[in-house]
Amino acid sequence: MDFIIFIVLMILGYGFGTWAERRHYKSIEKREMQYQNLPTIALKHPLPQPGRVVKSQLATGNVVISVDYFKRFLAALRNIFGGRVSSYETLVDRARREATLRMKESCPGATKIINIRLETASLSKNTRKGSIGSIEVFAYGTAITCK
Amino acid sequence: MLITNIEMIPGRQIVQHHGLVSGSTVRAKHVGRDIMAGLKNIFGGELKGYTELLTESRKEAMVRMKEQAKQMGANAVVNVRFSTSSVASGAAELYVYGTAVTVQ
Amino acid sequence: MEYSGKLPTSNVNVSKRSPLQELCVLLGGLLGLSLIFYLCLGWAVDYSIQHISPEEENDLYALMKFPASEEGEASERTLAVQALLQELQKCAPLPYQVSIDVSESKQVNAAAFPGGHILIFSGLLDQMSSENELVFVLGHELGHFKHRDHLRSLGRGLVLWVMSLFLLGPDNDVGNFLFSALGVADQTHSRQQESAADEYALEVLNCHYGHVGGATRFFEKLRDLNQTPEILKYYSSHPSDQKRINDLNALAVQKNFRVDSVKPWAISTKQTTKKMGHPKG
Numbered sequence: 318m319d320f321i322i323f324i325v326l327m328i329l330g331y332g333f334g335t336w337a338e339r340r341h342y343k344s345i346e347k348r349e350m351q352y353q354n355l356p357t358i359a360l361k362h363p364l365p366q367p368g369r370v371v372k373s374q375l376a377t378g379n380v381v382i383s384v385d386y387f388k389r390f391l392a393a394l395r396n397i398f399g400g401r402v403s404s405y406e407t408l409v410d411r412a413r414r415e416a417t418l419r420m421k422e423s424c425p426g427a428t429k430i431i432n433i434r435l436e437t438a439s440l441s442k443n444t445r446k447g448s449i450g451s452i453e454v455f456a457y458g459t460a461i462t463c464k
Numbered sequence: 465m466l467i468t469n470i471e472m473i474p475g476r477q478i479v480q481h482h483g484l485v486s487g488s489t490v491r492a493k494h495v496g497r498d499i500m501a502g503l504k505n506i507f508g509g510e511l512k513g514y515t516e517l518l519t520e521s522r523k524e525a526m527v528r529m530k531e532q533a534k535q536m537g538a539n540a541v542v543n544v545r546f547s548t549s550s551v552a553s554g555a556a557e558l559y560v561y562g563t564a565v566t567v568q
Numbered sequence: 569m570e571y572s573g574k575l576p577t578s579n580v581n582v583s584k585r586s587p588l589q590e591l592c593v594l595l596g597g598l599l600g601l602s603l604i605f606y607l608c609l610g611w612a613v614d615y616s617i618q619h620i621s622p623e624e625e626n627d628l629y630a631l632m633k634f635p636a637s638e639e640g641e642a643s644e645r646t647l648a649v650q651a652l653l654q655e656l657q658k659c660a661p662l663p664y665q666v667s668i669d670v671s672e673s674k675q676v677n678a679a680a681f682p683g684g685h686i687l688i689f690s691g692l693l694d695q696m697s698s699e700n701e702l703v704f705v706l707g708h709e710l711g712h713f714k715h716r717d718h719l720r721s722l723g724r725g726l727v728l729w730v731m732s733l734f735l736l737g738p739d740n741d742v743g744n745f746l747f748s749a750l751g752v753a754d755q756t757h758s759r760q761q762e763s764a765a766d767e768y769a770l771e772v773l774n775c776h777y778g779h780v781g782g783a784t785r786f787f788e789k790l791r792d793l794n795q796t797p798e799i800l801k802y803y804s805s806h807p808s809d810q811k812r813i814n815d816l817n818a819l820a821v822q823k824n825f826r827v828d829s830v831k832p833w834a835i836s837t838k839q840t841t842k843k844m845g846h847p848k849g
Contacts, residue, residue: 326506329507333508333509334507337507337508337509338508341510353573353575354573355573361470361471362470369475373466373473374467375544379515379518379522380515381515381518382508383501383509383510383511384508385506385508385509386506386507387591390745391587391590391594394591394594398594398597403582403585403587403590406581409581410581410582415510431470432469432470434469434546436547440556450505453548455518455522455546457544458469459468459469459470
């Protein structure tokens with residue numbers, strides 16, 4: 318009986334997970350295209366630009382994304398054999414890009430965002446060692462508006 | 465109150481600094497969010513409940529930090545950094561810290 | 569300073585390999601290793617069983633507790649069954665004493681517990697229409713003792729559990745999956761044990777009466793009572809009733825056993841006749 322439940326969960330996880338992931342990536346790519354003219358850099362000093370600084374504020378964006386059952390099982394298998402855990406790669410990639418996009422969205426009208434930092438934290442649903450339930454990525458930087 | 469995460473406020477001059485200020489909050493999730501998280505752990509996707517929870521917590525931590533800076537007589541906080549740590553199962557502590565300064 | 573905003577053309581942070589392919593490869597490797605380990609386990613347990621004497625085995629069982637029937641004076645029927653069992657020990661020699669208890673219950677079942685205890689339910693006794701059927705059931709349980717099935721199952725289960733705990737840690741997704749997958753595989757082993765016990769019972773029946781009439785009658789009754797579909801038989805710890813009937817018939821032919829008329833079972837809770845015949849050759 319356990320076995321049947323397991324198979325069902327795997328199929329559900331794979332199906333829904335892949336669909337959600339594809340949808341999310343489409344949305345990310347679309348928004349990145351929109352924001353590609355907003356410079357976002359990790360440098361601390363604002364590079365010289367024409368105009369005077371009018372406003373500066375802290376821009377933040379965060380997102381919490383969870384893995385599906387299929388990915389978790391794959392990662393557990395990897396735990397035995399070692400190697401690159403490719404199932405989690407898409408997870409952190411999506412979360413990072415989504416958080417930076419939200420950060421950009423939080424400061425409308427900004428000219429550039431400098432000193433962006435990313436903080437990643439893993440939230441596990443149960444405190445099981447070696448298993449990640451979901452991760453949170455928090456992006457913050459200083460948004461500068463020039464005129 | 466101005467907040468930045470670089471070492472100065474662009475376009476302004478720092479005249480005085482007041483030392484380290486910080487704000488922290490410990491938040492726990494409630495059962496409803498947990499159930500959604502449980503489902504999402506099978507299907508994958510964004511956990512909106514948790515996202516909101518953490519956003520609010522950070523906002524509250526920032527408010528506390530600004531409050532502390534105001535009490536010290538500052539009007540800006542520079543070089544702000546964030547830190548998250550889980551203190552108990554289901555509860556996370558959010559910590560914001562920066563240098564309180566007076567700018568003109 | 570000029571800013572030129574261009575997006576990267578491809579996502580370098582993800583692997584190109586399909587997750588399904590990865591799953592197949594990893595799972596295949598894991599199942600292959602588990603299969604090898606499982607087979608070795610079977611051989612290792614069989615080997616070590618030979619080196620444990622029945623006395624040591626019984627000492628082990630003395631540490632465990634097993635259910636006993638209700639206290640009180642044994643009924644006429646219980647005494648009759650116990651006497652029958654004592655008779656059968658001539659045909660099924662075991663290095664220790666075997667005892668039997670009757671439990672009042674509608675269940676149609678009998679169980680062999682480690683240490684030489686048999687528990688038989690009155691529901692099963694009610695279904696008996698001949699003494700031969702009862703002898704077959706008792707012989708089956710004695711077969712479990714003879715083949716030391718309890719020790720075998722105990723050993724396998726223990727080693728499997730300890731290994732999975734050791735290698736993968738408690739509460740591991742993969743560990744639980746492996747354990748339930750191997751549990752399904754272990755049912756095959758359990759069915760083999762049951763078939764072996766059936767074969768032993770046939771031998772005991774032949775030894776006691778000189779013929780094997782009535783061996784399959786009980787299963788025929790059960791088969792007509794239960795309507796479990798054949799598909800579920802893979803998950804069952806016992807072979808299906810029809811299969812047991814077929815196997816018994818094939819065995820009887822193979823070993824050239826005679827079939828003769830059966831002996832009626834005259835003991836019920838109402839009657840108090842002491843009609844307990846002795847075996848005839």
